[in-house]
Amino acid sequence: MPDSSKRISYSLIALMVSLLCSQEALSADFRYAGISAKRAVYAIEGEIVEGDAAKFELLLQEIPPVGENYEVYLHSPGGRLTEGIKLGLLFRKYGLWTSVGQLVKDDNSRLPIPADSALCASACAIAFLGGKNRSLGENDKLGFHQFFDSNGLEKT
Secondary structure (H helix, E strand, C coil), rough: HHHHHHHHHHHHHHHHHHHHHHHHHHHHHEEEEEEECCCCEEEEECCHHHHHCHHHHHHHCCCCCCCEEEEEEECCCCHHHHHHHHHHHHHHHHEEEEEECEEEECCCCCCCCEEECEEEEHHHHHHHCCCCCEECCCCEEECCCCCCCCCHHHHH
């Protein structure tokens, strides 16, 4: 019997570690991409999770925008509404421009360039609205929907 309880304990620990690791893997990727066409470029790609706004603000403090025309490229299916709102408020606070776009490396350029199409939906679309100026490419998608609380749905 003691062996069985040890196995259960080890299994629970392994499950908790894998959940923690998978949560980290799902969080958005933040980076400073450099200066292109007289604009400094930041990128946010991936699902927006709890704490992402604080992580992005740390990046802004490490490599702060100076002057005009600092841009954030957004490519995300969305995520936590509250974090999307916080990101939008940061974009406004720092005077950042927002663009829907996924940055890819060009073989002929040192800096990433926008891909042909990108998606910014849900909480990402709310963050996008915080931009001082906003742009959307012809093949990019910006998606809004009604937000919901899954706990609230269980009560109905």
